[in-house]
Amino acid sequence: MAEARIIDGKSxxxxxxxxxxxxxxxxKARHGIIPGLAAVLVGDDPASQxxxxxxxxxxxxxxxxxxxxxxxADTSQEALLTIVNALxxxxxxxxxxxxxxLPDQIDTRAIIEAVDPAKDVDxxxxxxxxxxxxxxxxxxxxxxVGCAMMLKDVLGDLSGLNAVIVGRSTIVGKxxxxxxxxxxxxxxxxxxxxxxxxxxxxxxxxxVAAVGRAQMIKGDWIKPGATVIDVGIxxxxxxxxxxGKTRLVGDVAFDEAVQVAGAITPVPGGVGxxxxxxxxxxxxxxxxxxxxxxxxxxxxx
Ligand code: NDP
Numbered sequence: 634m635a636e637a638r639i640i641d642g643k644s645x646x647x648x649x650x651x652x653x654x655x656x657x658x659x660x661k662a663r664h665g666i667i668p669g670l671a672a673v674l675v676g677d678d679p680a681s682q683x684x685x686x687x688x689x690x691x692x693x694x695x696x697x698x699x700x701x702x703x704x705x706a707d708t709s710q711e712a713l714l715t716i717v718n719a720l721x722x723x724x725x726x727x728x729x730x731x732x733x734x735l736p737d738q739i740d741t742r743a744i745i746e747a748v749d750p751a752k753d754v755d756x757x758x759x760x761x762x763x764x765x766x767x768x769x770x771x772x773x774x775x776x777x778v779g780c781a782m783m784l785k786d787v788l789g790d791l792s793g794l795n796a797v798i799v800g801r802s803t804i805v806g807k808x809x810x811x812x813x814x815x816x817x818x819x820x821x822x823x824x825x826x827x828x829x830x831x832x833x834x835x836x837x838x839x840x841v842a843a844v845g846r847a848q849m850i851k852g853d854w855i856k857p858g859a860t861v862i863d864v865g866i867x868x869x870x871x872x873x874x875x876x877g878k879t880r881l882v883g884d885v886a887f888d889e890a891v892q893v894a895g896a897i898t899p900v901p902g903g904v905g906x907x908x909x910x911x912x913x914x915x916x917x918x919x920x921x922x923x924x925x926x927x928x929x930x931x932x933x934x
Contacts, residue, residue, distance in 0.1 A: 637861070637894040640783055646906035649782070650695055652931050653913045657696040659929040660920070668920035669698035670728040670754065670912070671720045675713060675739065676706035681732045688730070688909055695913050700726055710739050714747055721749040727920035728754035730912065751923055754915040756808065765811045770922075772915050777809035779907025780841060780862045781816065787860055787896050788839075792817035795836055799823045799850065799884070800843030805864055809841055830854070842884035852889025861890055861897040864904050 660666050670692045674685045685701075692699040700723075702716055713731075720729045729752045735741050745753075750760035756774040764771035784791060796818040800806035810822045823833050834840055834854040840861045842850050847867035855861060865884030874880065883900030890897055898904055921928045 637891045638787070638896040639891075640787060640860075640862075640896050640898045640903060642779075642783065642898055642903040643906045645783060645786065646779075646910040649907070649910040650691060650913060651934075653910070653917055654695045655932055655934070656917060656929045659932055660917075661696065663929065664924065664926060666920065666924055667696070667698050667725075668728070668916050669700055669723075669726045670730070670916045671700040671702060671723075671726045673702040673704070673713075673716060673720075673729070673731045675704045675708050675732070676736050678734070681734075685732050688912060691909050691913060692916070697913065697916060698725060706736055707738070708736070710743065713739060713744060717744060717747045721747075721752060726752065727923055728752055728912075728916035730755050752919060754912055754919055756915065757804070762803070762808075765808060768815060772919060773812060774804050774808045775908045775911035775915060776805050776864060776904060777812050778911040778914070780809060780864065780904055781812040782911070783898065783904075783907065784813075784839060784860060784862065785816070791839070794818050794838040795821070796839040796841065797821045797823060797834055797837035798841040798843065799827075799830070799834065800841075800845075800864070802843065805843040806841075809843065813839070813841075844884045846884055847882050848884070848886040850885040850890070852886060852893050855890055855893045857893055858895040859893075861885055861894045862904060863887070863898050863900050866900060866905065 672685050672688055689699045720726050729748050731744055745757045748758055750758045753761050753772050756772045761771045765773050796813045798806050798809050801822050801824045810820050814820050823830055827833055831854040835856050837859055840859055843864040845865055847869050863883035863885040867882050868879045869882055871878045871880040881901050918928055
């Protein structure tokens with residue numbers, strides 16, 4: 634059997650960001666509106682800093698306004714709530730993301746619930762979670778939205794396909810299940826208590842791995858020709874690169890899986906780049922909804 638098609642998330646995301654940039658330009662020219670995204674970062678976690686910087690850079694590149702709020706690690710819950718409330722009422726801000734994880738003194742749930750659901754571009758507020766389940770217009774979490782977009786691009790109509798999602802987190806597994814159900818897939822959500830996981834996975838036309846365990850899903854767990862989306866990001870030792878070196882791998886044993894699958898996302902360069910692009914997409918959608926207008930059509934290049 635031929636090797637799987639590699640799904641190039643990096644170029645897919647670049648295309649999506651370019652398209653969003655053109656739509657933002659139309660919005661500006663036609664309505665004088667500039668979508669604004671506020672990123673709130675509490676503390677100095679290096680991974681979060683890199684991630685927020687990258688979000689801000691891509692927001693600006695898409696022609697949107699980027700509002701940064703950097704707060705000290707000992708910021709109180711009350712102070713953070715005051716900032717979130719100010720952003721909720723700021724008409725120049727259409728999307729708010731509070732970078733997680735938050736320091737221990739802060740109740741993460743209370744902060745997520747304080748964000749105006751109309752500006753909740755991470756899709757974590759219970760109102761958006763409920764709307765997604767009800768099949769209503771929701772802002773859905775960015776990572777699964779990106780996965781669903783790539784699946785539709787690769788496979789077209791997903792109706793009737795067996796989708797197996799390994800992982801049931803609130804940010805990936807559960808919303809992924811809802812998005813694929815909305816695409817008329819027959820959805821199975823597997824997790825740490827699932828019996829005979831390899832057999833469950835072998836039934837999948839679409840296999841989404843969101844576990845957080847390096848290379849756990851083996852080649853012989855995959856149905857020949859299946860489309861595999863690997864959400865996992867795991868850092869492992871890479872002695873072949875030198876002493877003390879590491880590399881990133883997914884939850885799928887890529888070298889084996891690529892021999893069996895029909896299409897597969899690599900790690901890095903698969904799902905990861907789509908997440909921020911979908912954050913910009915959610916901000917554009919949120920901005921248009923708040924202004925009571927349709928998202929402009931792509932005017933093309
Ligand atoms: P969580 O730790 O919140 O959830 C992991 C899920 O995997 C849980 O539902 C857990 O089951 C399940 N699980 C754990 N071990 C097993 C096992 N041995 N067999 C079957 N299921 C198992 O992780 P996230 O959903 O937040 O993230 C998953 C991965 O995706 C991580 O590697 C993370 O870094 C990555 N990620 C990547 C993003 C991107 O942009 N590319 C964005 C978000 C996450 P149970 O519920 O029973 O405990």
